[in-house]
Amino acid sequence: NAGVTQTPKFRVLKTGQSMTLLCAQDMNHEYMYWYRQDPGMGLRLIHYSVGEGTTAKGEVPDGYNVSRLKKQNFLLGLESAAPSQTSVYFCASSPLGDEQFFGPGTRLTVL
Amino acid sequence: AQTVTQSQPEMSVQEAETVTLSCTYDTSESDYYLFWYKQPPSRQMILVIRQEAYKQQNATENRFSVNFQKAAKSFSLKISDSQLGDAAMYFCAYRANISPDSNYQLIWGAGTKLIIKP
Secondary structure (H helix, E strand, O other): OOOEEEEOOEEEEOOOOOEEEEEEEOOOOOEEEEEEEOOOOOEEEEEEEOOOOOOEEOOOOOOEEEEOOOOOEEEEEEOOOOHHHOEEEEEEEEOOOOOOEEOOOEEEEEO | OOEEEOOOOEEEEEOOOOEEEOOEEEOOOOOEEEEEEEEOOOOOOEEEEEEEOOOOOOOEEOOEEEEEEOOOOEEEEEEOOOOHHHOEEEEEEEEEOOOOOOOOOOEEOOOEEEEEEO
16 A cells, blocks of 8 residues: 555756656545645645546646546646746645645756 | 634744644634644655544644634644654644535645754
């Protein structure tokens, strides 16, 4: 039981490049979330999903897209990376929307 | 809109002593959940303790306990017998218990950095 895993752990991009972050959970959770964490701030919700095939916008969705084609996977895409997207990205999952289980995070730097 | 405020950016405590971290929130709801999460230098977010608003009894988990004051909208975390491994960022979070309006989103505070002095 690996819990929530995130791939990759670190990534450096140039402005304008695209990439996809992968989140996988093996707990059969319905809810999944993508957050970003910037220095001195709490977590900010980017997008979330309440079940396979569904996605919804969170607090800071601009510049990101997501997909939940399989229940266990939640992908976060950056179409054209910008320096403002330099951050640590966390994925989380939840069985019923209460306690959230977090992945280890992905540190993304956009030059 | 709901908000969560952690007014202490940083706190320090001597090892083996007790420390209390503050959290206040604003909501018009009567049914909700409150959480304290810990984020050590490894960055992994770990649930420390949770409190259901309808329960009057304060939650406890070993050395961790909360002081939940619903009328004052206050949810402080007390750490007893502080240990070096307690050094971390601590985040307070709120979740309304109304679905589907809230879609179970957590509202997060900005965090408090806890330093343990040996």
